[in-house]
Amino acid sequence: MPELPEVETTRRGLAPHLIGRKVTALDIRQPRLRWPIPRALREKLPGQRIDDIERRAKYLLVHTKAGSALLHLGMSGSLRVLPASTPIGTHDHVDWRLDSGRVLRFTDPRRFGSQLWQPVGTVHALLKDLGPEPLGDDFTGDLLWQRSRGRKAAVKVFLMDQSIVVGVGNIYASEALFHAGIHPKRAAGSVSRERYAKLAAEVKRVLEYSITRGGTTLRDFISPDSEPGYFERELFVYGREGEPCRVCGTPIKAITLGQRSTYFCPRCQR
Numbered sequence: 001m002p003e004l005p006e007v008e009t010t011r012r013g014l015a016p017h018l019i020g021r022k023v024t025a026l027d028i029r030q031p032r033l034r035w036p037i038p039r040a041l042r043e044k045l046p047g048q049r050i051d052d053i054e055r056r057a058k059y060l061l062v063h064t065k066a067g068s069a070l071l072h073l074g075m076s077g078s079l080r081v082l083p084a085s086t087p088i089g090t091h092d093h094v095d096w097r098l099d100s101g102r103v104l105r106f107t108d109p110r111r112f113g114s115q116l117w118q119p120v121g122t123v124h125a126l127l128k129d130l131g132p133e134p135l136g137d138d139f140t141g142d143l144l145w146q147r148s149r150g151r152k153a154a155v156k157v158f159l160m161d162q163s164i165v166v167g168v169g170n171i172y173a174s175e176a177l178f179h180a181g182i183h184p185k186r187a188a189g190s191v192s193r194e195r196y197a198k199l200a201a202e203v204k205r206v207l208e209y210s211i212t213r214g215g216t217t218l219r220d221f222i223s224p225d226s227e228p229g230y231f232e233r234e235l236f237v238y239g240r241e242g243e244p245c246r247v248c249g250t251p252i253k254a255i256t257l258g259q260r261s262t263y264f265c266p267r268c269q270r
């Protein structure tokens with residue numbers, strides 16, 4: 001599933017091919033994505049020039065004077081800029097024709113992705129209750145500390161709550177908690193301010209690292225590659241049940257927390 005780093009890498013890869021280009025027409029071969037493609041997008045987007053492409057959580061916002069297209073990759077979606085003559089595959093559901101002679105092609109075998117519309121001056125319902133961006137200045141250890149007081153939920157579940165901070169997926173939550181030395185099952189309200197400062201720094205570090213790696217593997221969006229930012233050998237706990245901790249040698253444990261597989265070192269994390 002594309003996580004925040006892959007979505008950010010997609011944004012950076014697409015931006016030079018989209019910003020300043022006009023959308024001349026849409027070819028919608030399958031309008032039934034996670035939600036149907038709304039009439040407003042079909043009516044308003046053609047003829048518009050793309051002013052900017054922004055990321056909010058795992059959504060991409062393609063801004064025009066008439067409004068913004070809100071794109072999500074779902075479980076298996078991808079966006080590529082291709083020559084208009086590129087043959088169309090079974091899962092190539094939508095093309096935006098551009099005045100550059102290329103198309104922005106949305107491919108999604110499982111169709112959990114979406115293309116929605118946000119009118120000018122409004123915030124789409126899906127974006128309304130989101131917490132701050134993890135890479136932004138608003139996301140700090142103090143914020144985590146303040147929001148967690150009195151909370152009995154496991155710190156990992158708390159960290160993955162989109163109203164607290166957006167886009168910290170399962171891999172990144174597990175890895176950041178390991179590097180911060182915090183046991184994933186610990187009650188969020190019992191983690192000290194100092195340890196939250198360390199955790200916030202580790203969340204930023206693991207996400208930035210992954211974006212950098214994504215940036216190297218996805219450099220050319222004309223021939224994209226869906227390698228995730230992290231490679232197996234760089235993970236400290238995620239997916240490593242029973243293998244020795246890279247720091248202390250203790251076997252890594254796996255538990256389920258909030259319906260998600262959770263990995264940790266029982267010695268390094270408390």
Ligand SMILES: [Zn+2]
Pocket residue numbers: 245246247248249250265266267268269
């Ligand atoms: Zn360890």
